[in-house]
Amino acid sequence: MTLRQVLIVAMAVTSVSVAAQSGDKYSIRLERVPVANAREGEGIRGRGTGTAMLAGNRLTINVSFEGLATPATVARLHRGVARGARGPVLGDLTITKGTSGIIGGTIDLKPEDLADLKLGKLYVQVHSEKGMAPDGHNLWGWLLR
Secondary structure: OOHHHHHHHHHHHHHHHHHHHHOEEEEEEEEEOOOOOOOOOOOOOOEEEEEEEEEOOEEEEEEEEEOOOOOEEEEEEEEOOEOOEOOOEEEEEEEOOOOOEEEEEEEEOOHHHHHHHHOOOEEEEEEEOOOOOHHHEEEEEEEEO
């Protein structure tokens, strides 16, 4: 091989390696879950921000939240039936059991989950103690590029 060919191969390997390590990054912004009845939504508060990194089929989520009216109980990754519409659970995440804290976890996605991630159909939902929010649903945030 010529020096030029060696350099081209080295640059190609380096760029593939860097791309494989960095993965796809998604932003998450937690906001109040919309409710049908305005009275049901009274007292629901809180917000959060974070990221999700995709490496292969592994999605790693890191989010911080604050300002919930009642302590968080559960956080889950969901797939919406359409962008902006609720859907089934894909997996549980770890969450601080308080009115502020962190959410984290890694979930292995199936091919159909990966396709829906790229379409903006995956979201994180935070549940809190019942009373302030209908069924304890408090915040959600869509994974967006």
